[in-house]
Amino acid sequence: MQSLYPEKDQYLIIPAKRYYDREFAEQEWQKVWTKTWNCAGLASDIPTAGDWFKYELGRESIIVVRQADASIKAFYNVCKHRGRSLVTADFGHANSFVCPFHSWTYNQDGSNRRVTDRDYFDERALCGELSLREIRCDQWSGFVFVNLDIEATPLEGFLDLLPTTLGAYPFDAMRIVKDVSIELPCNWKVAMEAFLEPYHAHITHTQILPVVDELYNQYDFFHNGHALVVTPVGLPSPRFKDQDSINPALAYLLLEAGIDPQTFEGSAQDVRAAIWSAKRGDKNTYGLDYSNYSGSQLTDDWNPSFFPNMTLNAHPEGTMVMRFLPHASDPTRCHYNVWVMLPKLREGIRPPGYMGVEDDVDISGKVRPARRYTSVEDPQLGEVLGQDITNLIHMQQGVMSNAMNEGVRLGEQEQRIQQLHAEIDRCIARQ
Ligand code: FES
């Protein structure tokens, strides 16, 4: 971190204004959101030509469309006549896009097919480009990224070492089984930062301490604002008193891996290694190919953060994707979008409990679930994320209070938050 961000110590305290000031939000819009690659959706959501999904990024709306040649293009979701949105649903299929206002029509590749009653237009009113405005679009492992900056450097370089670091996980072969979106009453960074640090777990998620070491984590920092935190799972927290016994949470993990906790001879410290052997051996409960994964990846939470606004909780048995999206006009609100993606699991096996997938959810991967728009009262995201959301709804008033005029204080376990702000400032400083 120190070598990539020598300015890091300037971010030990962060002005609270950054979480509500409209001028700062406008700078973020001009220099971060409209200049940076960010994940618009999943390639698996648009398998055939003409399939599209809509992506709302702040004040802009974007359509991402599968092309006849299997490539993917992205356009502003804006009719070139007077600006009506062409699509309003989250997903769809179209041979062409017909504007519902005056029926101007666009082909799948964005080119203008029809200006209705063209003879009634003075040609001077039709000067310039009548096709949809295209946006830079690229993919990595099934994630579709867009960049509103036509001059942006390629996605591959932007992602730095993340693709290599995460190479073992076949995200592009995973299928989305759950898609939840919530409007939160806090700035997008307030929301995201709760998922950039494991520091809060010891008090917010006390139930995980018997089975998660949320203190001694591995932190890796990359160029362009990206990072990775690896949190050991299957090991009691150093804050948890009993470091030896197979507590009920560890017993559950062992069982899940096909090991009988009653006859297990090791201590709590041996659980992770036992699970690694079980998954690599004949007790492969989930029926997955684990051969590409390291030991740590077989148990631990691999939590990469993609600047500016996406995190993954990557596990071989499934991955949770989170995106934190700025509100179109209000810096004290944001949209929190969570996807659960699963590989093909052994017939009849449900995903691990921490994925928060309800029993009635179809996990076959054959049905693309509709996006659920839920609320902070009933987020439908499972126990752990529910606890996080309870913090988030009590943050914005505080960061806007006079009592925070000295700023927000950050410790070593919160280095990724320092990095996020340092990277935002680097973007803002760029011409
Ligand atoms: S605004 Fe689209 S056709 Fe008029």
Ligand SMILES: [Fe+2]
């Ligand atoms: Fe949390």
